[in-house]
Amino acid sequence: MSKTFTETYQPNKEESSRQAFVGTLKKCVNGALEQKIHALYEEKLLPEYTEQHGKPPESRAEAKSLFEKEHLFQLWGSAVYTSQDLLWETVGDTVDRILESAEQRASEIDASDNKLGSLSLNQELELPEPIGSTEIHRQPGGYFFDSEKNGLTSPLLYYGTIQLYTAAKGFSTGKTKDTFGGHAMAQLITQRFPDTKPTRILDMGCGIGALTRGLKEFWPEAEVHGLDLSGPFMRCAHMMAEDSQLEMHFHQLDAAKTGFENNSFDLIVSQILFHETWDEKLVEIMQEVKRLLSPGGVFFNIDVPYQPDRIGIPSQVTNDWQVINNGEPFWTGFVDTNIDAALAKAGFDEQERFTDYQAAGGNNSYFLFGAQVAP
Amino acid sequence: MSKDKNQTPSVAELMLDSQRTKPAFITNPNMDQVVDVVLRLAMEISVLRDRMDIYEKLSEENGFGGTEKIEAFTADESLQTKQSERREKLVQRILHDLSS
Structure with missing residues (x-):
């Protein structure tokens, strides 16, 4: 090899x-x-x-x-x-x-x-617009280049x-296993839901699967799946998982229409997925999550903390500039969306859903939201 | 640039796409400041290249190998810190020139 x-x-x-x-x-x-x-x-x-x-x-x-x-x-x-x-x-x-x-x-x-995990590509997958034609972060060619x-x-x-x-940031490259915070996310989940012992995990919008691999390392017994709209990203995620000797399953799928069976996951997560989507799509994805979660299952998301009531006028203006000029087309829509109301619209009860902010050192913080469905 | 149509363009080629032009953000470009920065950078680059030539020549003359050794070299933590501090100082001075 x-x-x-x-x-x-x-x-x-x-x-x-x-x-x-x-x-x-x-x-x-x-x-x-x-x-x-x-x-x-x-x-x-x-x-x-x-x-x-x-x-x-x-x-x-x-x-x-x-x-x-x-x-x-x-x-x-x-x-x-x-x-x-x-x-x-x-x-x-x-x-x-x-x-x-x-x-x-x-x-x-x-x-x-001799693969441990699997890769399921879907060339026919219809890319929801405007995501399909947007160069997120002005990445040349976008996420679907050479699909x-x-x-x-x-x-x-x-x-x-x-x-x-x-x-x-002063870390050596290539050496940190948990580059993108899978362990950190798992710890946040267990702090909030101490009984979480997932058997089937789904990471939505998982990209190259860095966070996903961290989750598999944290819960090695769990069956771990990642999905993303981009075929090239899923192929790369699969390669990196196999290289790391981790049994994981990657699917080129739309998070709003996964085709997985009802109640098939007990932990569904995303990191910085929802600010790359928009208000209608956001509710559709949450409805799909509601369908996929088994009783007692947890839905846990980390995203940008730039809601207008959280940040001053200068940051609102510079963020708005990023939306217009730097390939963050959905950012403003996301931070202006009432996430609690979106969760409610998707069918999560008041006792089930949560939105919160988590300090992350310095002036940084995360926006956390999700739900735990009734047992 | 004229490549087989079926061949995937390189990132370098994507970056040269004629639609990727920078919008005008600065309504009143102060060319004096721009000249300050360009000349400072040119000076620093010239100094570095001169100095590197000496190192490479001395290294070769003394049997320490040339380019290959340089590519294979790994900086230790104290050198990484030194380089990172110097880099940051350079950027801060440039941004100071442009914003003062």
């Missing part, structure tokens, strides 16, 4: 240096530079507006034009945009160089008779950015 995928994806020295630079650039632009915009608002824009109108701006719509005139805000936008392009360009150099080796590895695994061949460019680009961010 050839090298495993994680052995294959190794940026060379120049690629690493460029990627490290981009990681730092993003940290400074999204950190210190964005903080300057907050200070500008508090010290100049807010007092001026309040004096003129006799009250502070009440919404991002009201405040947006104040920011757009400012050089600092324009510079921030320009720098965020360019840093995102540099992200794809520098990760793309590595992806283009190693793509053939990764394809070879995936083909070997596809053809192997006819289930070519690995799109999941490799995604994996490369995770490696880049992990390295930028």
Whole structure:
């Protein structure tokens, strides 16, 4: 057998240096530079507006034009945009160089008779619009690039950015098993629902399956399934699970129409799935979850904590900019959605559902929501 | 760029797509600031390249191997920290130039 995928994806020295630079650039632009915009608002824009109108701006719509005139805000936008392009360009150099080796590895695994888990692709799957035609995060080609061949460019680009961010946060790349927090999520679940001992787990919108693998490591006895709309991502997730000697099952499916039997999972999770969808779709997915959960089963989701009542006007304005300019088309819709009402609409009773925020170090937090159905 | 139509485009080619143009965000670009930054970067890159040539030449002359050894090298934690701090200082200075 050839090298495993994680052995294959190794940026060379120049690629690493460029990627490290981009990681730092993003940290400074999204950190210190964005903080300057907050200070500008508090010290100049807010007092001026309040004096003129006799009250502070009440919404991002009201405040947006104040920011757009400012050089600092324009510079921030320009720098965020360019840093995102540099992200794809520098990760793309590595992806283009190693793509053939990764394809070879995936083909070997596809053809192997000794697989632990399974891969179920569905070329006929209809992609719900506008997801199918959107370049999320402006990833070149989007998540469905080269779907006819289930070519690995799109999941490799995604994996490369995770490696880049992990390295930028000071962790060594490729060494951390739990890169994307599967163990952390499992701990949050057991804190809230101490009796959780899942036998069948479903991770919706699982992408390359990083979180999914963490869940399988945490609950090794459970049968673990992941689903995603993207065939290339499912093929990559399957390869990485087999490389890690983990028995897991990946399905190219729409989370709103899975085709799994009623009551077939006792734990259904998602991480940063729902902010990549929209209000109607969100309820459809929740209704499907309600159908799939067995009695006493748990539905647990982690997503972005940027609801307008949680963050100030400057963050609302910068987030709105990301929606318009940086491939986050559904973000605003998600944070403006009343998730508790959506859960209720999907059929979860008041005693069953929850929404909460969880501190995550520094100024960071997660938005948690879901339900535990009656036993 | 003219490749077989059936061949999957590389990411480098996708990035050159003519529809991927940057919208204008800055209404009043201060070209003096842009010149400051470009020249600072050019200077720093030039300094680094000069210095690297010396290292590579000395390394080769003293039998420590050339490019191959460099590619195979793994930075220890203290070097990683040093590089990361230097990188951050550079970006902060650039952003300061552009926003002051």
